[in-house]
Amino acid sequence: MRTATSDPSSLLLSPPPSRQQAAMAARVGLVTCLPLCAQVRGRFLDSLHRHLSSPGTAILKREEPPAGSAEPGLQEKSNNKTFSEVQKERREQAQRSILISCPKKVPEKKLLKHLCQHGEITNHFFFESFGIHAVIEFSKKESIASLQDATFIPRGETEFPIPFKSRFFHLNLKNPSNQTSDGMLVQCSNQSSPLNADLIQTLCNAESVEGQIITLMRTLQITEENIRLRYLSCSLIEDIAAAYFPSCTIKPFGSSVNSFGKLGCDLDMFLDLDDIGKNSATKTAGPFLMEYQVKSVPSERWATQKILAVIGECLDNFGPGCVSVQKILHARCPLVRFSHQASGFQCDLTANNRIAMKSSELLYIYGSLDSRVRALVFSVRCWARQHALTSSIPGAWLTNFSLTIMVIFFLQKRSPPVLPSLDYLKNLADARDKCIIEGNDCTFVSNLDRIKPSENTETLDILLCQFFEYFGNFSFNKNSINIRKGKEQNKPDSSPVYIQNPFEPALNISRNVNESQLERFVHLARESAWILQEDKGRSSKSSSHPWGLAALLQPSVSNKSKAKKPGRGPTGEAVRKLLESIKADSSKHSAATREERTTSTQS
Ligand code: GTP
Ligand code: MG
Numbered sequence: 001m002r003t004a005t006s007d008p009s010s011l012l013l014s015p016p017p018s019r020q021q022a023a024m025a026a027r028v029g030l031v032t033c034l035p036l037c038a039q040v041r042g043r044f045l046d047s048l049h050r051h052l053s054s055p056g057t058a059i060l061k062r063e064e065p066p067a068g069s070a071e072p073g074l075q076e077k078s079n080n081k082t083f084s085e086v087q088k089e090r091r092e093q094a095q096r097s098i099l100i101s102c103p104k105k106v107p108e109k110k111l112l113k114h115l116c117q118h119g120e121i122t123n124h125f126f127f128e129s130f131g132i133h134a135v136i137e138f139s140k141k142e143s144i145a146s147l148q149d150a151t152f153i154p155r156g157e158t159e160f161p162i163p164f165k166s167r168f169f170h171l172n173l174k175n176p177s178n179q180t181s182d183g184m185l186v187q188c189s190n191q192s193s194p195l196n197a198d199l200i201q202t203l204c205n206a207e208s209v210e211g212q213i214i215t216l217m218r219t220l221q222i223t224e225e226n227i228r229l230r231y232l233s234c235s236l237i238e239d240i241a242a243a244y245f246p247s248c249t250i251k252p253f254g255s256s257v258n259s260f261g262k263l264g265c266d267l268d269m270f271l272d273l274d275d276i277g278k279n280s281a282t283k284t285a286g287p288f289l290m291e292y293q294v295k296s297v298p299s300e301r302w303a304t305q306k307i308l309a310v311i312g313e314c315l316d317n318f319g320p321g322c323v324s325v326q327k328i329l330h331a332r333c334p335l336v337r338f339s340h341q342a343s344g345f346q347c348d349l350t351a352n353n354r355i356a357m358k359s360s361e362l363l364y365i366y367g368s369l370d371s372r373v374r375a376l377v378f379s380v381r382c383w384a385r386q387h388a389l390t391s392s393i394p395g396a397w398l399t400n401f402s403l404t405i406m407v408i409f410f411l412q413k414r415s416p417p418v419l420p421s422l423d424y425l426k427n428l429a430d431a432r433d434k435c436i437i438e439g440n441d442c443t444f445v446s447n448l449d450r451i452k453p454s455e456n457t458e459t460l461d462i463l464l465c466q467f468f469e470y471f472g473n474f475s476f477n478k479n480s481i482n483i484r485k486g487k488e489q490n491k492p493d494s495s496p497v498y499i500q501n502p503f504e505p506a507l508n509i510s511r512n513v514n515e516s517q518l519e520r521f522v523h524l525a526r527e528s529a530w531i532l533q534e535d536k537g538r539s540s541k542s543s544s545h546p547w548g549l550a551a552l553l554q555p556s557v558s559n560k561s562k563a564k565k566p567g568r569g570p571t572g573e574a575v576r577k578l579l580e581s582i583k584a585d586s587s588k589h590s591a592a593t594r595e596e597r598t599t600s601t602q603s
Pocket of ligand 1: 253254255256258261262265266268355356357359360399400401501508509510
């Protein structure tokens with residue numbers, strides 16, 4: 001018998017209990033639920049559909065091509081939002097949102113009705129990370145203050161709660177026995193990356209290699225809800241940092257926002273204190289200039305370390321849901337690393353890292369320019385991870401950032417180019433785009449509509465194969481990769497791989513990579529080019545074994561290649577050409593030597 005009361009006040013909200021100190025959820029599941037009224041639901045589903053059709057950024061108007069076709073000329077050009085517009089919109093959305101840890105069985109309708117007392121709800125969804133959580137988005141910020149006024153600090157029995165009033169709540173049922181039968185087990189769709197075997201199977205079912213590449217991106221990319229959760233997590237941390245620095249902002253950067261984010265990727269956060277400084281630039285009339293009394297330290301790095309140390313301490317002591325806080329202050333880029341248990345994100349909080357923010361914007365621009373860019377980057381990143389060419393642990397391997405720059409460079413090198421050089425983007429910039437950071441010119445156009453679409457019509461399968469062929473034969477010993485020029489240049493030092501930092505020309509972003517990692521990369525790239533060449537024209541219908549991209553993600557890629565006949569495929573072709581040119585060179589050389597000998601004998 002259903003005994004649950006329909007009184008929405010039977011739900012109690014409190015900040016999450018401090019005993020939530022278990023290890024963090026590595027994987028997060030999310031589920032989207034229907035918002036309150038049909039009109040809102042219509043709006044929401046509409047926007048969700050739009051976002052999922054070009055996910056990752058949720059903003060792109062230049063659409064992905066349908067599976068199996070690349071139509072680079074057909075992308076819509078107008079109404080593309082700039083990176084800053086997107087960031088602003090998302091941040092504002094996050095500031096109107098709250099996070100609630102819920103009981104296993106959530107009486108969803110009652111919860112929404114209960115929360116509606118504080119204002120209109122425009123959106124909500126549930127996800128799983130150490131229990132069920134809800135993200136509720138109000139239409140106005142004021143609703144949150146009203147809810148906070150009606151929320152209790154829990155009374156601990158064995159532990160003493162630190163009375164910190166955040167936007168992260170815990171939902172209690174007043175009469176659990178009455179209400180559990182009323183609550184539904186919320187179905188949480190799994191938003192973590194699929195298991196490898198499932199991914200391979202999905203890829204094998206695709207129609208073509210191009211279809212596989214697009215499927216891979218759609219399967220792995222971060223979802224609309226995941227993006228919202230990332231911005232909300234930053235916003236929650238911002239509330240804590242604002243206790244010390246009221247006008248600070250915490251912005252996500254890196255793959256959470258650059259359109260190349262994969263489910264499960266870390267959440268890079270940037271503590272921006274610039275707005276605090278901005279006010280002091282205001283000129284006032286009169287004979288005096290008022291300044292704040294401040295403490296000073298010998299360098300900006302020192303200041304960053306001090307600020308991060310304090311915020312790290314705050315997160316550790318008062319941050320609801322923040323666990324395993326590590327202050328890594330002596331790194332090249334000082335940071336606070338922690339797990340945001342409630343969202344399931346591994347977070348890296350940095351400050352004074354404006355160039356990384358600008359790099360994220362640049363990657364976002366490149367990812368938005370042509371639908372093939374993101375698809376290729378996802379395939380290459382996934383391939384590299386599968387073969388342990390990249391890792392989540394720092395070491396002598398390539399990073400996802402370096403790999404993305406390599407894909408961009410390769411696409412700049414196509415004929416006609418798929419992507420323009422950074423210098424070209426700089427030439428299109430207007431006065432508002434001007435940006436100098438620490439003496440480095442980081443100017444480039446922000447308005448996507450000003451960039452001419454590419455005339456290159458190569459399909460994704462060709463581009464992927466060519467990527468491997470290109471880097472399988474790249475002169476890493478002589479040349480550096482430079483996306484500013486869109487051309488390789490002489491290497492300025494002897495690092496095995498030299499990828500010029502787009503905004504700090506004197507820096508090599510892959511200086512950590514050693515010879516043996518480079519050798520593995522080159523070897524696997526060659527083998528992969530060969531496999532794709534072999535699998536040309538194959539489809540799910542003609543193959544009983546993993547084929548195309550699925551074959552590249554198999555650990556057996558190098559074993560498979562060992563069985564290949566010499567002289568076949570692109571690598572074989574490259575090796576054959578190399579041998580021929582050596583042979584030709586040596587015969588020229590011996591002819592010349594012979595000639596020399598003859599001449600000297602004659603003389
Ligand atoms: P994931 O591996 O999915 O997290 O990719 P990511 O792009 O977020 O990379 P990561 O978390 O390692 O770094 C975050 C951001 O910092 C990158 O997107 C870059 O903008 C920047 N970054 C990372 N490595 C370097 C580097 O070596 N040099 C410079 N200048 N910036 C870097
Ligand atoms: Mg990252």
